[in-house]
Amino acid sequence: MGEQLDLLQGTLDLLILKTLALEANHGWGIAQRIQQVSRDVLQVGQGSLYPALHRLEKKGLISSQWRSTESNRNAKYYELTRSGRAQLARELSEWRRMSGAIALVLDNV
Helix, strand or coil, rough: CCCEECCCCHHEEEEEHHHHHCCCHHHHHHHHHHHCCCCCCCCCCCCHHEEEEHHHCCCCCCEEEEEECCCCCCEEEEEEHEEEEEEHHHHHHHHHHHHHHHHHHHHHH
């Protein structure tokens, strides 16, 4: 297993928005999905996940409601709002532009 990486706040927000673009999910499910898709490189702890979820909800980018999980436990499920989808599109575009520029510098300097 490889080394785990710490996430910058803005990057975590982007990953949460992208994860919720697929379907509504509860906090633990969001963290598990990010870890799974990143092949265990990215692990999001509760100490950073829940403040990020609250921040995104306060900005109106996600909404939440209590639902039952598959194991009949109550959990807060989060989903993207319309403005969250628009923000995700903007951030993905900016991320691709920025990561492409960084790759150019790293490959050519």
